[in-house]
Structures are given as structure tokens and as C-alpha cells.
Amino acid sequence: MNIAIVASANGNQRHRILSVARELGREHHVTIYSRRDNAEGKPKTRVAPGVTLEHIEVGPACELTSDDVVPYLNEVGDHLMTRWSQDRPDVIHAHSWTGGLVAVAAAKGLGVPVTQTFHLIDATHMQLERALGRRANAVIAGSGDEESALIRLGVPRGNIAVVPYGVDTERFQRRGAIATRGTRKRLLHVGPLTIDRGAHTIVRALQGLGDVELVIAGGPEPEDLDGDRDARRLRALAEQLDVADRVTLLGQVKRAAVPKLMRSADAVVSVPREAGTGIVALEAMACGVPVIASSVGAHLDSIIDGVTGLLVPPDRPARTARLARELLYDPTLRTALGYAGADRARSRYSWERVSQELVRVYEAACA
Numbered sequence: 001m002n003i004a005i006v007a008s009a010n011g012n013q014r015h016r017i018l019s020v021a022r023e024l025g026r027e028h029h030v031t032i033y034s035r036r037d038n039a040e041g042k043p044k045t046r047v048a049p050g051v052t053l054e055h056i057e058v059g060p061a062c063e064l065t066s067d068d069v070v071p072y073l074n075e076v077g078d079h080l081m082t083r084w085s086q087d088r089p090d091v092i093h094a095h096s097w098t099g100g101l102v103a104v105a106a107a108k109g110l111g112v113p114v115t116q117t118f119h120l121i122d123a124t125h126m127q128l129e130r131a132l133g134r135r136a137n138a139v140i141a142g143s144g145d146e147e148s149a150l151i152r153l154g155v156p157r158g159n160i161a162v163v164p165y166g167v168d169t170e171r172f173q174r175r176g177a178i179a180t181r182g183t184r185k186r187l188l189h190v191g192p193l194t195i196d197r198g199a200h201t202i203v204r205a206l207q208g209l210g211d212v213e214l215v216i217a218g219g220p221e222p223e224d225l226d227g228d229r230d231a232r233r234l235r236a237l238a239e240q241l242d243v244a245d246r247v248t249l250l251g252q253v254k255r256a257a258v259p260k261l262m263r264s265a266d267a268v269v270s271v272p273r274e275a276g277t278g279i280v281a282l283e284a285m286a287c288g289v290p291v292i293a294s295s296v297g298a299h300l301d302s303i304i305d306g307v308t309g310l311l312v313p314p315d316r317p318a319r320t321a322r323l324a325r326e327l328l329y330d331p332t333l334r335t336a337l338g339y340a341g342a343d344r345a346r347s348r349y350s351w352e353r354v355s356q357e358l359v360r361v362y363e364a365a366c367a
Helices: 011-024 066-086 096-106 123-135 144-153 199-208 222-227 229-240 255-263 279-286 317-328 331-349 351-366
Strands: 002-007 029-035 044-048 051-056 091-095 114-117 138-141 160-162 185-190 212-217 247-251 267-270 291-294 310-312
Touching (some): 011 029, 029 066, 096 114, 123 144, 144 160, 185 199, 199 229, 222 229, 255 279, 291 317
Parallel strands (some): 029 051, 091 114, 212 247, 267 291
Antiparallel strands (some): 044 051
């Protein structure tokens, strides 16, 4: 199968697109089309066996927001229409609403089915997303929660296929290096430092957890933490609650270092108010580390409460503390959740499994 992927996405989304494309490339021919957003690299690059990345030279060679890229979408569409007229793909997978607009325009008259992933429903572009969702041969949701949001948006239920966001089970696994740690029991938060992402909830929970440390990985580069508003707020909160000596802010951590940091924790706590992908919880599960996660979004699919992790409503520090206390002082429970989580991550969320499910969606769209 000749698969065309239109990637108009941010860095994290681009990483996932490349990961699943590499898996698809084992048995199919995949071309990823993306507007050039930096001055480096060749126009066409073979990024893996069966996978080619083609940069489209339109607009400034820098990252643009979705709204800022709109003036260039017609040019991108014209380029792809010409390209696909010469080398017709079997199926197109568009990412985000900007990618969808380009894909629909470029595929006009070619008879190529278009599948669509939004990643996040954008309240300011709901009419466009509704039209694209109805026009696409299939809309791919990452979770049951996202499927419900698409149905509320007006996308026909029969047009929606749920294919979860995957996790790199080769990098994130139980065996491997472990980051240095002390004798205190360790909780870990990975992600942004804004209030909606849950780090503040865990700092508040720390009040009721005795001799337990909290390591927070995320936000700006380490050298920029002192000048970062969200980091200053977290530190002020920790001081106010008298737990500052047990809270460590690492700043942005290199991606390669995240697995060993996760393996150093007794539990990973991921309690954002929204969990579009739930990727932090999935990575921790794949590492065999028990997870306490907010009962929202993709977490509701990936975590079976009490079996592969523990669920808690967001913004509930007292309840989060109670669950953490139960988990930290019950090694049998930690081991059971760790093994069950790792097994679920491998069997349900590996890139291999995700790519197989995507191929089934593509084949159905072609049929």
C-alpha cells in the first residue's frame, strides 16, 4: 500500500507520526509530506526503510502556528495535487485541521480516500473540523473520550475509528538504566508546569505523605527555571506548604533520559485536567512503574483502575495523597500494578499494534 501522510503538527505529534510511519514502512511505502519549518535538511530524506520525508518549500522556513500557516495552505495543496497526479497514493492520512484542508483540496478528482486525525478538537475552528470530519472517509480518534467529542462535534459515528496513541515499547521497558536516587520514596511528574497539568496538585498532596520526595521533569531548560513564571509559582507553593525540601524541579529533560528517570520512581503521578494522549502514563506503564492518573481523556482507556494503575479525579490533592500513601507503602500492590501496566502497554499500545490497526482503517477506507 502506498500511504501519504500530511503532517501539519507540533513537535510531539511529529515524533509520534514518524514512529508509527517507521512501523508502517516495514510492509508498506510511506511518504510524509510536511511544510519545511527550518533551514536544515534535504528536500527529500529517507528516514527509515520504506519511509520518505518530503519537505514542501512554501512560506518561511520556521515553525508557524496553525493560524499563521493558513495563507500558505493553497500553495501546499497545489504542490501536493501535482505530486499526487504523478504518483497517486492509495490512501491519505491528514493530521490536524490544516493538514485536512490541504489533503482534501489536493486529492480532489484523484479518487483517493482521505483519513483524518485531529489530535485535539480546536474550539476556534470547530466548523472547519466538522466539515472535514464529515468529508473524510474515516476520522481516527485516539481514545473513546475523543470519539465522544467528535460525535458531539457532528462527525457521523460510523465514520470514526478509535486507534490509540502508541508508546515506544523498545525504549520504555522494565529493564534498563535507572537514574540516581536517594533513600526517600519517590513520586515523579513529567510534563509542563502549568496548573492544568497537575504538578500543583501533587505538591499539595505531598503535605500528607511524610518522607516522600517529588521530582518534577518538564518546563523550560534547567538554566531558565529561575525566570519561569510557572516554576516560580510551584516553588512558592512548596515553600508555603513547607515541603520545598522534598520537591526537585529538573526542568526540561532530554527524551533519551526519561525512561531511566521513570524507572527510578516508586510511582509516576500524571493528573492533568485533560489527557488527550495520556502518553506520560503509557510510558510509565511500559517501564513497569505504577501510575496514579487523572480519570479523564485517554487515561480512561489505558488504565484499568486497580489493575493497571490507579485513577483519581483531577485537582484532588487529598485523594491523590491517599492513593499515593496506599501505593508507596504496599510493595505487593506496586509490583502487581507495574507488571500489569507493562503487559497492557506492550500488548495494546506498541507501535506494531497501532500500525496494524491503522492499516485496517486504511483498507476499509479504500474498500
